Amino acid sequence: MRGGRRIAAVSDAAFDLAPGECLALVGESGCGKSVLAAALLGLLPGNARTAGSARLNAAGGAAGPDAGDGGTIELLTASEQELARTVRGRRIGLVPQSPAAHLTPVRTVRAQLEETVRELTGVRRSGARADAERAADRAAFPLDHLDRYPHQLSGGLAQRAATALALVGDAPLLLADEPTTGLDRDLVERTVDELRRHTDDGRALLMITHDLAAAERIADRVAVMYAGRIVELADAPAFFGTPGPRHPYARGLLDALPERAFRPIPGMPPELGALPDGCAFAARCDRATAACEALPVPADGVACHHPVGPPPAAPGGPTPAEATGPTGAQRSEEDGRRARTA
Numbered sequence: 001m002r003g004g005r006r007i008a009a010v011s012d013a014a015f016d017l018a019p020g021e022c023l024a025l026v027g028e029s030g031c032g033k034s035v036l037a038a039a040l041l042g043l044l045p046g047n048a049r050t051a052g053s054a055r056l057n058a059a060g061g062a063a064g065p066d067a068g069d070g071g072t073i074e075l076l077t078a079s080e081q082e083l084a085r086t087v088r089g090r091r092i093g094l095v096p097q098s099p100a101a102h103l104t105p106v107r108t109v110r111a112q113l114e115e116t117v118r119e120l121t122g123v124r125r126s127g128a129r130a131d132a133e134r135a136a137d138r139a140a141f142p143l144d145h146l147d148r149y150p151h152q153l154s155g156g157l158a159q160r161a162a163t164a165l166a167l168v169g170d171a172p173l174l175l176a177d178e179p180t181t182g183l184d185r186d187l188v189e190r191t192v193d194e195l196r197r198h199t200d201d202g203r204a205l206l207m208i209t210h211d212l213a214a215a216e217r218i219a220d221r222v223a224v225m226y227a228g229r230i231v232e233l234a235d236a237p238a239f240f241g242t243p244g245p246r247h248p249y250a251r252g253l254l255d256a257l258p259e260r261a262f263r264p265i266p267g268m269p270p271e272l273g274a275l276p277d278g279c280a281f282a283a284r285c286d287r288a289t290a291a292c293e294a295l296p297v298p299a300d301g302v303a304c305h306h307p308v309g310p311p312p313a314a315p316g317g318p319t320p321a322e323a324t325g326p327t328g329a330q331r332s333e334e335d336g337r338r339a340r341t342a
């Protein structure tokens with residue numbers, strides 16, 4: 001920033017993504033979702049800095065014909081040349097958040113799709129035409145619009161063109177940044193189902209979305225971001241069903257849905273340049289206490305001093321209640337909450 005001030009757009013983001021798995025990354029506008037995706041692809045602006053490690057391992061995934069040597073790549077330190085030649089499009093596909101800005105304005109959608117097919121799969125001429133049309137169809141892009149230029153497309157059509165481009169390479173990892181923006185509900189479902197099919201054969205999908213219904217439809221696991229941090233990482237069935245999210249912010253996100261309580265979270269997220277030292281959500285949280293003046297360390301998938309409910313049971317192990325037993329304080333807190341809800 002101006003004056004040499006540095007801002008942490010994403011901090012301590014730790015997660016893994018297995019072959020065949022879909023992780024949905026959700027959270028309010030500005031929480032850092034797109035910055036995280038851009039960091040994985042080496043697409044941050046030149047003045048941005050990254051630290052830590054992001055390993056892409058092709059072992060076990062469905063590697064395309066040009067997937068390089070199939071070994072592990074350290075994405076945060078890979079050279080621009082390696083990223084451009086072996087990672088982007090080939091090992092990691094991207095559905096960008098602003099498709100209109102990523103499509104080439106002076107070429108038709110068909111030309112861009114065919115070029116991508118030729119570049120990523122080596123298929124030539126008539127084969128490229130058929131593959132391009134197949135990719136368009138998978139993304140619900142109407143074939144009679146293929147000869148249009150990007151400026152002749154609606155927002156939703158540009159979105160589908162970008163999705164088609166991202167599907168061409170059948171990359172072992174697909175990053176889809178808000179792939180359903182501007183689409184009607186039936187198209188959302190069609191797109192989401194097609195993206196889910198991408199994970200067949202052991203490909204992985206990181207789906208960034210505001211649309212919690214789309215996340216519920218597609219995800220195996222959910223990561224919730226708030227003010228640049230992942231505050232909860234949970235299995236999707238437990239998160240969307242019972243027992244529900246454990247972080248108060250994540251509960252608030254679900255409660256804000258019209259088909260649920262339709263109750264917005266009060267207040268606004270903090271400015272990244274003015275984050276508190278402790279929990280960034282405390283100012284909006286009805287469970288906050290003095291303990292929240294310290295930054296909560298993630299434990300059992302949740303970064304909160306007062307998570308709701310016990311940690312999830314380990315598969316095949318004892319239930320968390322048996323393993324630890326609720327403390328008296330936890331129990332009375334739970335009872336109090338139940339009484340308030342009632």
Ligand SMILES: Nc1ncnc2c1ncn2[C@@H]1O[C@H](COP(=O)(O)OP(=O)(O)OP(=O)(O)O)[C@@H](O)[C@H]1O
Pocket residue numbers: 009027028029030031032033034035036045097210272
């Ligand atoms: N090039 C940049 N220079 C400075 N700040 C940036 C830059 N790109 C993003 N940011 C800031 O980083 C933060 C995270 O932005 P990001 O785009 O990742 O949010 P997001 O979670 O993807 O939001 P949305 O859901 O609106 O897409 C925001 O506060 C944003 O203003």
Ligand code: NI
Pocket residue numbers: 033034035097177
């Ligand atoms: Ni974004």
